[in-house]
C-alpha cells in the first residue's frame with residue numbers, strides 16, 4: 652500500500668515527505684490548495700478535523716500532525732532506511748527532547764516571521780512590526796542555545812542525524828532562504844555548518860526539487 656500525503660507544496664507536509672524519503676517508504680501526493688480553502692471542505696475535515704496540512708492515509712489508517720506522523724514512520728520502519736531515533740533509550744530521549752525544542756521553541760517564532768514577513772503582504776495585510784521584532788529576538792536566543800549544543804555534538808541529539816534535525820528543515824528553509832534572515836544562521840559557526848549539512852541531504856534536496864514552496 653502506497654502512503655498518500657496531502658498538500659506536498661506546503662511546509663509542514665514537507666516534514667513528512669523528507670522523513671518518508673529517508674526511510675525509503677513509497678508515497679504518492681494529493682494536491683490541496685490552502686489559498687482556495689480546500690482544507691476547510693467537509694471531505695477534507697473528515698480526515699483532519701482542524702483543517703490543517705498534512706494528513707496521511709496508509710491503507711485505512713489515517714494520521715495527522717506532522718511530528719506524530721514522522722515519529723510513527725521512524726518507528727514503524729525502524730530497520731529500513733536511515734535510523735532516525737537513535738540506537739539506545741538515552742539517544743531516543745535526546746531525540747525526543749530536541750524534537751520538543753523544535754516544536755515549542757524554534758517553530759513558533761519562525762512561524763510568526765513567515766506569517767508576518769511573507770504571507771501578510773501576500774494577502775494585502777499590514778505586517779505586525781512589534782511581533783516581527785519580538786520573533787527576531789526569540790529566534791536568535793534559540794539559535795544561541797543551538798550554537799552551544801552544536802559546538803559539542805555534530806547534530807542536535809548527538810553525533811547522528813535524527814528526526815530532531817530533520818524536523819527543522821521545512822521552516823529552517825523559510826528562515827534562511829525566504830525571510831531575509833539567513834544571517835541568524837550564518838553568524839553562528841556551528842549552526843551554520845549544521846544547517847549546510849542537514850539541508851544538503853539528498854532527501855531534502857529531492858523534496859525541494861519535486862514540490863516547490865508556494866511562497
Ligand SMILES: N[C@@H](CCC(=O)N[C@@H](CS)C(=O)NCC(=O)O)C(=O)O
Nearest residue numbers: 661662663702703704705716717718
Ligand atoms: N501542528 C500541525 C500544524 C500544521 C499546519 O499549521 N499546517 C499549515 C500548512 S504548513 C496549514 O495547514 N495551514 C492552514 C491553516 O492554518 O488554515 C502539524 O505539524 O501538522
